[in-house]
Amino acid sequence: MAYITSVNKLRLKFPDEKGLLFKDLTLSFKKGEKVLLLGPSGCGKSTLIQVLSGLIPYSIDIPIKSENIQIPNSWGFVFQDPDSQFCMPFVDEEIAFVLENLQVPREEMPERINELLDMVGLQLEDIHTSIQALSGGMKQRLAIASVLALNPDVIFLDEPTALIDEEGTEQIWNTVKNISRDKTIIIVEHKIEQIIDFVDRVIIFTPDGELLADGNMTYIFSNYKEELKKYGIWYPGAWEDFKRENNQKTVSLRNDNEVHLKNFHGYRKKEVKISLEEALIHSGEWIAVNGQNGAGKSTLLLSLMQLIKTSGDYQINEQSIKKLADLQRKAYLVFQNPEYQFITNSVFEEITYELKGGKEINNEYFHKKANDLLTIFGLHDKQHQHPYHLSLGEKRRLSVATAFIQNPKLLLLDEPTFGQDAQNTFKLLELIESERQKGTIIIMVTHDLNIVQHFATRVWEVKEGRVISDRKKNETKKKVEEKAYEYSI
Amino acid sequence: MFKGLKLTDILVTIVISIGFGILYKIWGPLYYAVKPLGLHLDQLIYGMWFIAATVAFLIIRKPGIALLAEIAASSGEFLMGSEFGLEVLFYGLVQGLFAELVLMAFRYKRFDLLVVSIAGISSCIGSLILDFYKGYVGDLSTWNLILYIGFRFIGSILFTGVLAVAIVKALEATGVTKLVRSSSQKDHEALNQ
Amino acid sequence: MNTAFKENWLHKINPSLKLLTISFLFVFAITIHHFNFMITFTLSVSILFIFCTGHPYKHILLFLLPFLLIFLSTAASMILFGKGETTLYKWGILHITEESLYRGLHLGLRALTFAMMGLLFALTTKPVQLFYSLMQQLKLQPKYAYSFMAAIRLIPIMIEELQTIRDAHKVRGVQTQKGMNSLLKSIKSLPIPLLSQSIRRAFRIAVAMESKRFNSSNERTFYYQVGFSHYDLLFIGYFILSISLAYLFAINFPFFPVSDVRY
Numbered sequence: 011m012a013y014i015t016s017v018n019k020l021r022l023k024f025p026d027e028k029g030l031l032f033k034d035l036t037l038s039f040k041k042g043e044k045v046l047l048l049g050p051s052g053c054g055k056s057t058l059i060q061v062l063s064g065l066i067p068y069s070i071d072i073p074i075k076s077e078n079i080q081i082p083n084s085w086g087f088v089f090q091d092p093d094s095q096f097c098m099p100f101v102d103e104e105i106a107f108v109l110e111n112l113q114v115p116r117e118e119m120p121e122r123i124n125e126l127l128d129m130v131g132l133q134l135e136d137i138h139t140s141i142q143a144l145s146g147g148m149k150q151r152l153a154i155a156s157v158l159a160l161n162p163d164v165i166f167l168d169e170p171t172a173l174i175d176e177e178g179t180e181q182i183w184n185t186v187k188n189i190s191r192d193k194t195i196i197i198v199e200h201k202i203e204q205i206i207d208f209v210d211r212v213i214i215f216t217p218d219g220e221l222l223a224d225g226n227m228t229y230i231f232s233n234y235k236e237e238l239k240k241y242g243i244w245y246p247g248a249w250e251d252f253k254r255e256n257n258q259k260t261v262s263l264r265n266d267n268e269v270h271l272k273n274f275h276g277y278r279k280k281e282v283k284i285s286l287e288e289a290l291i292h293s294g295e296w297i298a299v300n301g302q303n304g305a306g307k308s309t310l311l312l313s314l315m316q317l318i319k320t321s322g323d324y325q326i327n328e329q330s331i332k333k334l335a336d337l338q339r340k341a342y343l344v345f346q347n348p349e350y351q352f353i354t355n356s357v358f359e360e361i362t363y364e365l366k367g368g369k370e371i372n373n374e375y376f377h378k379k380a381n382d383l384l385t386i387f388g389l390h391d392k393q394h395q396h397p398y399h400l401s402l403g404e405k406r407r408l409s410v411a412t413a414f415i416q417n418p419k420l421l422l423l424d425e426p427t428f429g430q431d432a433q434n435t436f437k438l439l440e441l442i443e444s445e446r447q448k449g450t451i452i453i454m455v456t457h458d459l460n461i462v463q464h465f466a467t468r469v470w471e472v473k474e475g476r477v478i479s480d481r482k483k484n485e486t487k488k489k490v491e492e493k494a495y496e497y498s499i
Numbered sequence: 500m501f502k503g504l505k506l507t508d509i510l511v512t513i514v515i516s517i518g519f520g521i522l523y524k525i526w527g528p529l530y531y532a533v534k535p536l537g538l539h540l541d542q543l544i545y546g547m548w549f550i551a552a553t554v555a556f557l558i559i560r561k562p563g564i565a566l567l568a569e570i571a572a573s574s575g576e577f578l579m580g581s582e583f584g585l586e587v588l589f590y591g592l593v594q595g596l597f598a599e600l601v602l603m604a605f606r607y608k609r610f611d612l613l614v615v616s617i618a619g620i621s622s623c624i625g626s627l628i629l630d631f632y633k634g635y636v637g638d639l640s641t642w643n644l645i646l647y648i649g650f651r652f653i654g655s656i657l658f659t660g661v662l663a664v665a666i667v668k669a670l671e672a673t674g675v676t677k678l679v680r681s682s683s684q685k686d687h688e689a690l691n692q
Numbered sequence: 693m694n695t696a697f698k699e700n701w702l703h704k705i706n707p708s709l710k711l712l713t714i715s716f717l718f719v720f721a722i723t724i725h726h727f728n729f730m731i732t733f734t735l736s737v738s739i740l741f742i743f744c745t746g747h748p749y750k751h752i753l754l755f756l757l758p759f760l761l762i763f764l765s766t767a768a769s770m771i772l773f774g775k776g777e778t779t780l781y782k783w784g785i786l787h788i789t790e791e792s793l794y795r796g797l798h799l800g801l802r803a804l805t806f807a808m809m810g811l812l813f814a815l816t817t818k819p820v821q822l823f824y825s826l827m828q829q830l831k832l833q834p835k836y837a838y839s840f841m842a843a844i845r846l847i848p849i850m851i852e853e854l855q856t857i858r859d860a861h862k863v864r865g866v867q868t869q870k871g872m873n874s875l876l877k878s879i880k881s882l883p884i885p886l887l888s889q890s891i892r893r894a895f896r897i898a899v900a901m902e903s904k905r906f907n908s909s910n911e912r913t914f915y916y917q918v919g920f921s922h923y924d925l926l927f928i929g930y931f932i933l934s935i936s937l938a939y940l941f942a943i944n945f946p947f948f949p950v951s952d953v954r955y
Binding site for chain 1: 863888
Binding site: 579581 | 802815
């Protein structure tokens with residue numbers, strides 16, 4: 011059978027990095043195959059599909075060498091980040107951009123656009139809809155539609171669901187399944203639950219970009235489960251395995267912090283954007299904040315951090331909170347994108363930035379504390395690196411570490427596990443759990459029902475700018491879990 | 500002159516310049532807030548308007564980038580509805596052109612503080628020429644004119660030179676600039692090891 | 693600008709033609725040194741700006757407020773420190789003369805017309821239409837046009853991002869300290885995350901565009917065909933007529949006994 015795309019003895023080198031990424035990698039793909047590439051982050055799976063599509067080196071200037079690279083005649087590429095693959099402001103204009111590139115006559119465009127949107131199941135009232143108004147899942151389906159405009163034989167998908175919530179993920183994979191007949195599909199992904207029955211070939215790479223395994227899903231599952239676990243792949247049952255292996259250590263809780271909220275409102279442009287009637291929170295509680303996109307979850311965190319105008323009663327340990335300065339050493343908010351919060355040029359400085367506060371940094375106590383944190387967070391070897399050079403998981407850990415060093419009474423987190431692989435997610439959750447046991451109150455926005463199920467002690471549901479329900483899990487544990495599923499899907 | 504620019508070069512230049520355009524838009528009202536003092540303290544921060552050219556050039560290091568950056572920054576500011584109206588476009592064009600000429604004179608081979616400061620001063624001269632036509636600044640009393648020009652020169656060096664170099668250095672430390680710089684011969688040779 | 697408005701004839705003018713006309717008026721305004729003409733010229737621009745953009749008057753009024761500040765601040769330094777002989781007022785280094793007063797007011801009006809013309813354009817032109825028109829009428833290369841459109845799409849995203857970065861830095865205590873030192877720190881620390889994020893995003897968009905077979909040197913068709921209409925004539929006609937009238941009026945019925953404001 012003829013191959014549709016292949017590489018022969020591929021070598022690749024990133025500028026300023028010492029070793030080669032691939033050393034004489036040879037790999038080929040048959041027409042119509044549905045292939046999944048797996049491996050730890052940094053193993054080169056995304057880079058490989060960029061080479062197969064010719065994006066490297068034609069669009070991305072990275073040195074490669076090979077005996078032969080066979081680029082498919084027609085191919086399309088769906089990227090990870092829904093916000094950085096469009097160049098036009100409106101849905102119809104974006105697809106029209108592709109049609110223009112292919113020199114489709116203008117008169118045929120509107121019909122073709124409607125056709126393509128139908129194929130991916132994007133039923134819009136008006137095709138001239140702003141892309142920014144779409145959800146992440148819809149944006150990715152629009153990306154698939156504009157790729158289909160190219161009429162591709164091969165479609166490359168580079169972690170298309172990494173930044174998408176569960177609902178969107180399902181829609182994306184349903185779309186891919188619908189359009190994939192007669193097409194070769196090559197997928198890079200670490201959330202594999204929904205595509206197990208779809209792919210017929212799985213390839214696993216080692217951390218250095220070497221081939222480890224190549225076979226069908228059953229073969230991979232029965233022989234390489236340990237590797238999947240080690241490489242942070244979200245295989246089905248990953249949560250159960252994690253819980254089984256990490257029995258809850260019961261540490262006696264310290265009950266010395268208390269947050270009290272009454273008639274609490276957060277404002278944007280003088281309009282109430284979030285309201286909470288009354289809540290009393292104690293040490294040992296881990297509140298998961300649930301709700302749909304745009305319901306006001308992040309606004310709630312910004313209000314609690316006093317970054318937007320608020321009104322009502324807000325007390326931490328009976329001290330009234332009126333402005334950001336009142337929260338010093340009391341509360342800390344970890345933003346979704348860790349890079350936003352980095353301000354220095356090394357991991358060590360980043361950890362100790364808050365400690366300085368004008369004081370002498372050579373203080374032995376602080377040094378020890380910083381070193382302890384670096385070790386706990388697995389960043390000790392990287393302490394001299396620039397924060398931006400860390401991997402995604404390490405960046406996230408660093409941003410949480412900068413919170414811990416302040417010993418906040420109240421720790422606010424905005425989807426800290428979003429887009430993370432399994433290993434990093436579990437590591438982070440364990441760290442937060444140990445902080446909770448030390449008495450820190452945790453309030454975390456999350457879409458992930460597994461966190462609600464396995465870690466949270468209390469669930470807030472936000473809808474249309476209001477906290478509409480507040481349930482403690484240990485009281486009616488079972489019931490809340492079922493409910494949690496109901497309202498978050 | 501722009502023939503050699505790839506889509507990535509152009510898009511990166513325009514996006515960061517429009518980013519600066521947003522900063523300019525915030526800068527504009529501040530500029531007018533200090534202006535009525537009459538003693539031209541506003542001129543000290545005028546140099547902020549030339550910074551897109553040198554920052555973009557220091558990042559991408561190709562001919563035409565400085566000019567494109569200033570045009571893009573001023574278009575961004577213009578399309579967001581700047582208080583300065585249409586004149587930003589003309590000023591952007593002239594300032595970009597004057598900076599570009601200096602970089603060209605050094606054959607686009609030098610990326611140090613001295614060269615970008617000279618580029619900043621050149622932009623400053625360009626803006627002053629327009630001011631003479633548009634704002635009759637030649638008709639200010641002499642001591643006042645000297646203050647006006649002097650402050651603007653100092654501001655140009657501070658922002659277009661010193662601050663731009665500092666920003667790009669910090670950016671280089673993050674590693675993001677590698678994306679837009681060409682791969683070196685050395686990297687290609689390393690493939691044969 | 694995303695305020696609610698009614699589309700009217702000013703929105704239907706060919707964007708390239710609108711840009712060229714307004715650019716010509718900009719240059720033309722610089723050649724006006726006659727104070728009385730400047731006043732009537734300002735009137736002719738303001739009529740269009742106030743009554744014809746299709747935006748509610750409440751918004752127009754809001755836009756006019758900062759213009760007042762521009763007028764005053766542009767006029768002030770020339771009035772206070774400009775050269776002149778007929779002294780009106782003198783106190784220390786302040787020296788207001790009749791000449792500098794008129795010249796200052798003249799400059800104020802000039803800044804005002806520039807601001808109005810610029811906003812007139814921004815309020816009545818969609819960026820996408822402008823760049824399609826620039827490609828079709830003025831042969832702008834597609835790689836520039838689409839880069840601009842992609843970048844403009846990112847403006848609201850970048851503004852939001854800037855706000856988030858500011859908040860994130862506040863939480864880390866960057867801006868809680870007062871004084872020059874922390875101001876300098878924030879001047880340097882704010883742009884880094886914003887720029888690095890923008891560079892990465894722009895790079896990814898460019899790669900995505902090329903993956904969709906964008907090639908600037910290839911022929912392409914256009915989803916929007918931007919042409920000309922009789923509104924274009926109306927637009928140019930308005931300026932020819934109103935400026936001629938403005939000139940005649942200013943020459944024959946001067947408001948103030950001055951002509952050239954230059955020293």
